[in-house]
Amino acid sequence: MALSNVLQAPAAGFNFDHAARNAEFEALFDGQVPKPVKTGTTIAGVVFKDGVVLGADTRATSSEVVADKMCTKIHYIAPNIYCCGAGTAADTEKTTELLSSNLTIFSLNSGRNPRVVMAVNILQEMLYRYHGQIGASLILGGVDCTGNHLYTVGLYGSVNTMPYLAMGSGDLAALGILEDGYKPDLELDKAKELVRTAIHAGIMNDLASGNNIDICVITREGADYIRPYQVSEYKDKRKTKYKYGAGTTAVLTEKVVPVKLEVVEETVQRNGYSLICDAVTP
């Protein structure tokens, strides 16, 4: 009774329910089916002496247009497990959310912290079942009672484990840096610098990766999610301000409807409010 999908086991074999609908869609759109937003990414992970460092860029592209300049590619799975996702943005988001829910249910049921191998197995099972139709390539990293782990799960459900990994469209650029700079048992600062340089190589050489760099350091003590670890050095250097005065867009008609309000309760917050704010922001 550990996982939510045990309550309703998925049907055996491949599910072709949507095949007819998809075929009709293609005909409706004349072959130009709307493209899903892909993350077009550089993600990387490195195992170091005391844990795991994960890194990712923050650009999401929709074909050649940048859809999001600050998207989150490092997803929370458990307090001791984080996952970087490359591929279709919706797929990575939903798959990691599902995984996180399942592991939370497991933790509550068994009273134990989830292990990284469990996360990997659940992901692999799910992605293989969908035969690559879910476009999520993930790098999972975490620290549990058995040690520091780093795994990659491919689109079709393949699993690899290595002390250093990179995925996404910028993976070859990042891997070049990792192959050159990786040594076993790195110190935290050297590991963070290695991952930062690897993601930076992906950002500079891959058109679909860019903007800022996020880093997540996971150790026995917990996770340190640094977002952004490095802000892009390319700032907006526009000189002129492009502002429009009121009335630039022609006002054709104007209708003013006053809303009748009645004061029911009044509270005034001064110093108390700002103290609460400080405690919440990291």
Place this chain on the structure above:
Amino acid sequence: MLSSNTFVDPGKMKDYHYTGPVEHRFSPYSFNGGTVLAVAGEDFAIVASDTRLSEGYSIHSRDSPKCYKLTDTTVIGCSGFHGDCLTLTKIIDARLKMYKHSNNKTMTSGAIAAMLSTILYGRRFFPYYVYNIIGGLDEHGKGAVYSFDPVGSYQRDTYKAGGSASAMLQPLLDNQIGFKNMEGVQHVPLTKDKAVQLVKDVFISAAERDVYTGDALRVCIVTKEGISEQTVPLRKD
């Protein structure tokens, strides 16, 4: 992709044997990215382009400008397939020389535009995959911009953007230079400095959202004194 006739009979396995002639495709074109922009003023013309040359998701070069100087009063911006851009500019240069030797004068911007249209249409059934924009001064010394499609259709404009980020730049130019979609705004004639600043700002914006535009911006300003060039850095990521 799954098509409906493949899944209708799930019991039948796909046959693994030679089904007949198979078509293999080699594409003679490739898209190398890049954006070009030209603006015509009262007595000047500006042709600007980014300098990134890309293919797929990789970068071939960060310093490959797409503006080519044709005469002292005309600059052409070419973006699209780089192979065709290079060949087309070589052909235009040759034709300019031939004209100079036969007619003992330099071709005017309007004449170059008309000639380019014929050159492009000559390859109507295997086109040059190039988006051209010519910017320069006409015979009266006024700024002129001529924009083309890959097969030679052209017209004279006041401003035009072409290439990968053209759809992002053109509406902004329509608003700021053409004063479209605005009420009660004074139609101030565009000065050279304001136009150059606008072009720089517009490319910085394009580099934010278009992956094929970036690295650096080359601005060529054509006036009766000659052609001056400026290079401005853009995002490299």
